Amino acid sequence: MSDAQSFYLLLAAFYLYECLIFAPRGAWAFVGQGGTKWRWRIPVFHLSGLHQEAFCAPILPYPGFQVVFPAPPDALPAPTALHSFRRDSLRIDKATRHLRFCSLLIFLHYFLLLPITYHHWVGTPIMIAVIIQGELLAFYTAFSFHRLHKRLHPDDKWERRLETLYNAFLPWHAMRASDLIIKKGCATWHPLAALVSHPNSPANQKQLALLWRRALYEGQSDSLQTFLEKAGIDPTPWSLPPPLDEPSNKYCPVCQAVYEKEASTCADCTGVALKRGTDQSVS
Numbered sequence: 199m200s201d202a203q204s205f206y207l208l209l210a211a212f213y214l215y216e217c218l219i220f221a222p223r224g225a226w227a228f229v230g231q232g233g234t235k236w237r238w239r240i241p242v243f244h245l246s247g248l249h250q251e252a253f254c255a256p257i258l259p260y261p262g263f264q265v266v267f268p269a270p271p272d273a274l275p276a277p278t279a280l281h282s283f284r285r286d287s288l289r290i291d292k293a294t295r296h297l298r299f300c301s302l303l304i305f306l307h308y309f310l311l312l313p314i315t316y317h318h319w320v321g322t323p324i325m326i327a328v329i330i331q332g333e334l335l336a337f338y339t340a341f342s343f344h345r346l347h348k349r350l351h352p353d354d355k356w357e358r359r360l361e362t363l364y365n366a367f368l369p370w371h372a373m374r375a376s377d378l379i380i381k382k383g384c385a386t387w388h389p390l391a392a393l394v395s396h397p398n399s400p401a402n403q404k405q406l407a408l409l410w411r412r413a414l415y416e417g418q419s420d421s422l423q424t425f426l427e428k429a430g431i432d433p434t435p436w437s438l439p440p441p442l443d444e445p446s447n448k449y450c451p452v453c454q455a456v457y458e459k460e461a462s463t464c465a466d467c468t469g470v471a472l473k474r475g476t477d478q479s480v481s
């Protein structure tokens with residue numbers, strides 16, 4: 199393996215690690231474009247022994263970005279207002295747009311421009327100029343990060359200094375320079391508000407339906423129903439029984455998995471008693 203190949207293998211590995219966000223088991227993640235239309239994301243893998251999940255951010259640092267919520271919506275009180283989520287998510291998108299664009303330029307510089315230059319002009323002044331350009335880009339990104347962090351989180355001085363140094367000298371870190379600011383900015387957001395921001399997304403709709411049926415099963419659907427009504431979403435179709443081969447078959451009232459007649463509880467939803475197909479709803 200040549201020096202260039204080793205360099206890119208390490209760079210890709212470090213960058214992919216920067217893209218991973220670890221969160222407690224049961225955490226939820228969303229990817230949004232332009233601060234709206236958040237789509238629910240499945241974890242890329244579980245760390246069972248550590249009770250952690252890993253989510254992967256979009257590979258390109260711009261335009262989309264990921265937010266991770268450490269707890270699922272049903273572990274939190276229902277949000278009271280949807281408009282505050284929309285306002286906050288648009289605000290963080292606007293605030294970090296310039297920084298994410300700088301990160302995209304660094305990404306393209308290292309993964310596109312530098313290999314092309316190396317292939318055609320290795321050992322020439324053009325190669326040296328491109329390397330200097332990459333460093334200048336990283337310094338500018340570090341400066342942009344420092345300025346934005348100081349505006350949004352003026353009290354976290356040591357964190358700002360350390361991250362600015364990382365961004366200036368570690369290109370794979372500068373490619374994800376906005377992740378820390380996004381993480382801090384969305385700490386008070388509610389995953390349910392992210393779900394209803396894009397109810398037409400199949401992934402979001404599936405999670406909303408699951409939440410709704412679980413709330414109905416547990417008899418705690420009032421606050422969720424109020425929130426869904428405010429968002430203009432009718433949850434009634436989600437509580438209809440799934441199609442069954444025989445009416446006497448059973449199904450889980452939460453995940454709607456279909457079971458043979460002998461089963462009594464759902465294997466996936468701990469402790470949830472199965473219902474027969476002749477039942478009209480889960481309520």
Ligand SMILES: [Zn+2]
Pocket residue numbers: 450451452453454455464465466467470
């Ligand atoms: Zn189930």
